[in-house]
Amino acid sequence: MDKEKIASLRNIPLEKVLEGIGATADPKDPKNNWRTPAGRITVSGDKFFNHDMDKGGGGAIDLLMHVGDYNFKEAVSWLGGSFGREAAVNQYQYESVKHAENILDTTPKPRSKIPEPVLSKLSRVKDYLINQRAIPEPVVNNAIEKNRLWADKFGNAVFGLRNLDGKIVGAELRGTYEKPFHGVRGEKGMFITGNASSRKAVFVEAAIDALSYQAINPNALVLSTTGSGKALLQSTARTLDEKGFKIIAGFDNDKEGELFAAQVAEVVPTAERQRPAHGKDWNQQLKEGKREQDAEKKPDSGKKEQKNELER
Known part of the structure; x- marks a missing residue:
């Protein structure tokens, strides 16, 4: 509703409301002060203010609820019966807009919340990561034990996003159903996993890529950037470089991955570019490697069966 429309709404005078509920004007100041049951x-x-109760408010509906002890619906109905239907509707709209404006002026936009862990949904998350994403069970269990990964009430995989002090400030969510949801909650941060003792810091795009890279290359610190943005990515890369880490830009093998790698190179020119050898990202490479291993095992098992048949 625009300002002109708001201004056109007829605000029922509070003095008329007070008269209607039997309040009396104070003889010493009949224009502004009133004696009421409250x-x-x-x-x-x-606006109105109750000096005896040290409480104030605004608008005819609010005044009726305060002095007349009506609930909201009763207050609106009282206005309709006393001043007419149109006046009551206008007053309702006027006060609704005023309340909304007050909320918007005084209440900051809330940040999206980090989902709470729900243990009963964890088996679904583990099944998704191990069987559909081919991430080894020890890697998944390690992430859970170190509070890097949990399940929310909807069965989404929740990856904790941290700052460099190790504090969880946000979360990357990955759905586990047929049409998976993917999003970020809370503040900007990174999913961090792996081994810092190698002094290698590898930047990838998503938390699942980070776990996949960790499975392929256990001796590296891996950071995913889904919940970060350019400023945080560059400041983190610069900080780790100053601490003596070898910086590796392990982003996806596509145009967006090259863009992220270029952002890292802006602040760490010595950063190494590393791309997945198979597919677009590290999870595709991990799954391809698993398929190759499974294919190699099948002929061997067939030979063993043939040998056993001959020995019988």
Whole structure:
């Protein structure tokens, strides 16, 4: 509703409301002060203040709820019966807009919350990561034990996003159903996993890529950037470089991956570019490697069966 429309709404005078509920004007200041069953009330425009209860408010509906002890619906109905239907509707709209404006002026936009862990959904997350994403069970269990991974009430995989002090500030969510959801909650941070003792820091795009890279190359610190942004990516790369880490840009093998790698190179020119050898990302490479291993095992098992048949 625009300002002109708001201004056109007829605000029912609070003095008329007070008269209607039997309040009496204070002889010493009949324009502004009133004696009511709820206490001594001062009126100023569409605002009122109860001096005896040290409480104030605004608008005819609010005043009726305060002095007349009506609930919201009863207050609106009282206005309709006393001043007419149109006046009551206008007052309702006027106060609704005022309340909304007050909320918007005084209440900051809340940040999206980090989902709480739900243990009963964890088996679904593990099944998804191990059987559909081919991430080794020890890697998944390690992430859970170190509070890097948990399940939310919807069965999403939740990857904790941290700052470099190790504090969880956000979360990357990955759905585990047929049409998976992917999003970020909380503040900007990175999913961090792997081994820092190698002094190698590998930047990848998503938390699943980070776990996949860890499975392929256990001796590296891996950081995913889904919940970061350019500024955090560059500041983190610069900080780790200054601490003596070899910086590796292990982003996806596509145009976006090259863009992220270039952002790292802007602040760490010595950063090495490393691309997945198979597919677009590290999870595709991990799954391809698993397929190759499974294919190699099948002929061997067939030979063993043939040998056993001959020995019988």
